Amino acid sequence: MCIIVARRHKVAHDESMIYQKIGFIGTGHMGQAMIQALAESGKVPVSKLYASNRSPGKLKRVQEQFGINVVANNEELIDICDIVIIAVKPQDLTAVIEPVASSFLPGQIVISLAAGYSLRSLQKLLPTVKGLVRVMPNTPATIRRAVLGYCMGPGADIYAPVIEELFSPLGLVVPAPEGELFEALTVSCGSGPGFIFEVMQYWQEWVEEHGFEPDVARKMVVQTFLGAAELAAKSVDMPLHDLQDRVVSKKGVTAAGLQSMRELEIERALRYSFEKAVLRDQELARGTAKD
Numbered sequence: 282m283c284i285i286v287a288r289r290h291k292v293a294h295d296e297s298m299i300y301q302k303i304g305f306i307g308t309g310h311m312g313q314a315m316i317q318a319l320a321e322s323g324k325v326p327v328s329k330l331y332a333s334n335r336s337p338g339k340l341k342r343v344q345e346q347f348g349i350n351v352v353a354n355n356e357e358l359i360d361i362c363d364i365v366i367i368a369v370k371p372q373d374l375t376a377v378i379e380p381v382a383s384s385f386l387p388g389q390i391v392i393s394l395a396a397g398y399s400l401r402s403l404q405k406l407l408p409t410v411k412g413l414v415r416v417m418p419n420t421p422a423t424i425r426r427a428v429l430g431y432c433m434g435p436g437a438d439i440y441a442p443v444i445e446e447l448f449s450p451l452g453l454v455v456p457a458p459e460g461e462l463f464e465a466l467t468v469s470c471g472s473g474p475g476f477i478f479e480v481m482q483y484w485q486e487w488v489e490e491h492g493f494e495p496d497v498a499r500k501m502v503v504q505t506f507l508g509a510a511e512l513a514a515k516s517v518d519m520p521l522h523d524l525q526d527r528v529v530s531k532k533g534v535t536a537a538g539l540q541s542m543r544e545l546e547i548e549r550a551l552r553y554s555f556e557k558a559v560l561r562d563q564e565l566a567r568g569t570a571k572d
């Protein structure tokens with residue numbers, strides 16, 4: 282029995298995704314976003330996707346909506362799956378994994394999505410697991426437009442192709458070693474949509490204050506962000522300031538607005554906010570290191 286289980290949980294680094302069972306512990310915002318994207322991408326058969334969750338309601342929803350397998354508890358999921366993705370809040374991760382730590386096998390790949398939960402802390406929690414990986418996704422994963430950063434524990438580098446293959450249907454996959462690079466990716470891309478939605482809300486409110494109906498104002502704002510982002514995406518050889526120059530005429534309307542943005546030091550305010558977010562990420566990391 283033991284031998285069969287151990288063989289089943291050995292993920293070969295060149296083995297295709299379609300042969301591996303992928304399990305999510307936690308079907309909250311991010312767990313659901315990733316399950317939806319993987320299910321809809323068609324790259325992983327839904328019969329190979331599994332999930333467990335503390336409360337049954339969300340679990341039932343993902344089962345009904347995406348046709349994946351659900352299991353009664355985390356231990357069962359760990360027994361079944363070759364790749365286990367931990368999608369619980371960083372503050373809950375230790376309490377969720379500690380009681381089931383002995384169920385993991387060395388050949389499994391264990392992926393944590395938790396912000397501020399270091400590879401060192403993961404290693405302490407799961408000392409026998411060789412394939413420890415941190416992945417930092419963002420919510421556009423739902424529509425397969427995510428940025429996903431990843432870094433690997435010692436000796437786990439051989440699994441990089443598996444990680445790239447698994448997550449590339451969800452968006453742009455970026456290797457980022459733990460430390461300053463991973464922190465910068467966490468804040469700019471993991472938290473990024475949260476900051477962008479903040480700005481979009483100000484934008485929409487201003488448009489509404491000038492007389493547009495909320496639904497029209499929302500469409501106008503979304504289309505402006507989408508149009509600018511898609512134009513930038515399609516103009517790969519053009520620096521962003523060149524694209525900006527095409528909007529600005531000397532002493533014109535845009536120029537007046539930009540001058541004010543610069544006088545008000547919007548850049549400084551954004552940088553300050555990003556640095557605050559990095560400090561919180563570091564604070565969370567210190568809290569989970571337990572030493």
Ligand SMILES: NC(=O)c1ccc[n+]([C@@H]2O[C@H](COP(=O)([O-])OP(=O)(O)OC[C@H]3O[C@@H](n4cnc5c(N)ncnc54)[C@H](OP(=O)(O)O)[C@@H]3O)[C@@H](O)[C@H]2O)c1
Pocket residue numbers: 306307308309310311312333334335336339355367368369370371373376377394395396417418419420471472
């Ligand atoms: N949301 C984002 O934009 C984002 C971006 C980057 C990274 N992340 C990372 O993704 C992770 C999940 O974030 P989230 O926003 O999805 O949080 P969330 O919406 O609160 O989801 C967490 C899920 O974990 C479940 N859970 C808690 N304890 C559990 C247990 N013992 N066994 C099984 N499931 C359990 C919760 O179940 P209940 O139904 O009982 O609440 C909930 O469904 C975090 O570590 C976060 O840092 C999130």
